[in-house]
Amino acid sequence: MTPVELSRTVLHAVRRAVDQGELAVTVPERVVVTEPGPGGCGDYATSIALQLARPAGTSAQRVAEILRPHLITTRGIRDVVVTGPGFLNICLTGDPSDLATSLVRDIRAAGSAYGHGQALAGQxxxxxxxxxxxxxxxxxxxxxxxxxxxxxxxxxxxxxxxxxxxxxxxxxxxxxxxxxxxxxxYPAAHDRPRVTADHLVQRESNPLFRVRYAHARVRSVSRNAVRLGFAAEPGPVAGEQRLLSALADHPRMLTAAATHRAPDRLARHLVTVADAVLPFVPTVLPCGEEKPSAAHRARLALAEAAGTVLAGGLSLLGIDAPEHL
Incomplete structure (x- = not known):
């Protein structure tokens, strides 16, 4: 179960609780799931109970306890623990590496449409x-x-x-x-933009350069992989939670940018993706006499997924995603 699928699962749990008369609230349009914070546990956590407590006229702890049975019986969820003031901490079945594989497959299947949805359908x-x-x-x-x-x-x-x-x-x-x-x-609507040559400087201090350079680097390793005779194949990738989290968060960020009429949110998210993928790119290709392995194919697939998100986001901002830089 990917973070996007888990978000939908939690939303369905809220809807079931409302339909069964356990909660008297308006079902939200979306639910945010993140990595557990301090004191949390499991694979993911959500603060939906805290969000619904006031409109439900009860405590967040009580809302969490209402939602827990609806979640724990869902396929793909092994356990749900309530911590702190009412955080739902969710343990998934299967290996976390399977989640990475599933996420990369989703991005590869959707291409530039990854993260697109129907949150504002018909409006x-x-x-x-x-x-x-x-x-x-x-x-x-x-x-x-x-x-x-x-x-x-x-x-x-x-x-x-x-x-x-x-x-x-x-x-x-x-x-x-x-x-x-x-x-x-890039600046928020209430901030005055800087119209300076800093935006043209090709170094790490320039966020636009980092985003476009990250995309160009991904395209470069893809070309080099072809020369080495191997292709991307989604699989387990260890130690890249920062990059996986940034990619998994892309649908939520697109929805937020649309809802708040704020393209700056998308621009800042692309910087987050770029900053996560740039340190990862050097690990993609084999070194020296090393032969391409399943691990290299999985890392290439993850890098290309990041490139897909960067290219799609830049396109929405009306900016070119270069093949070379």
Whole structure:
């Protein structure tokens, strides 16, 4: 069971509890699952009980105890432990490496559509923006991101304005198309963007460079793997929880970016993925006389999955994902 599947499972548990009259709450659109925090246990944890406690008119501990039986009888879940003020800690059946294999397979199967869903299905979102460069760029990106969640965005120029990010202090066009897009989209809407040459510098201090460089590095190891005569094949990959967590979190981040009309959330998430995959890339190819093994094929598959997420995210922001850099 992948984190995305587990999130849906917890959501179904809430829905069953509501349908059976155990909880009187509005079923949320989504449930977030993360790694257990301090004092937690198991493979994943969720704070959904704390989220529902107030609207349910009871304690988070009580909500957690209501949800626990609905979860523990679900196939793929071995145990559920309630800790702290009401966190649900979930132990899955099977080896955690199987979860990594499943996640990579999901990304490979979906391709650039990984993370797309129907959280906002059927909604028509009207974005009323001023005639201003940053507002136009943000609105265009929001329209693309909304489409990933089943919604349709429409941009209008009339009052009252509903999307008004802080304008850029100067024209970003001299930065070039990609850097200009990033300069306007990376800051939160309430922050003033920096229109400086820093966005063009090819070093680690530049987040845009790290994201695009990470994608180019993944594409490079893929080409080199072909030369060495082996291809990617999903399998167990030890010690890469940071990268796996970032990839598993991509659907949630897309939904959040769409819901809050915030492409900056997607941009920052891409930086997180890049920072997780860059240290991993050097481990993908065999060294010296070493022969390609199942471990190399699994690492290549994980790296390529990260490349897929980076390319898809950059495309939604209107930025090129280079093959070489």
């Amino acid at each position: 028509v979102v009207v974005l009323r923006v001023p005639y201003e460069a940053r507002a136009e760029v943000v609105a265009d990106a929001v329209v693309r991101i909304l489409a990933t969640q089943g919604a349709r965005g429409e941009v209008e120029h009339r009052e009252p304005v509903t999307l008004r990010p802080v304008p850029a202090p100067e024209d970003p066009a001299p930065l070039g198309a990609d850097a200009a897009q990033w300069a306007l989209l």
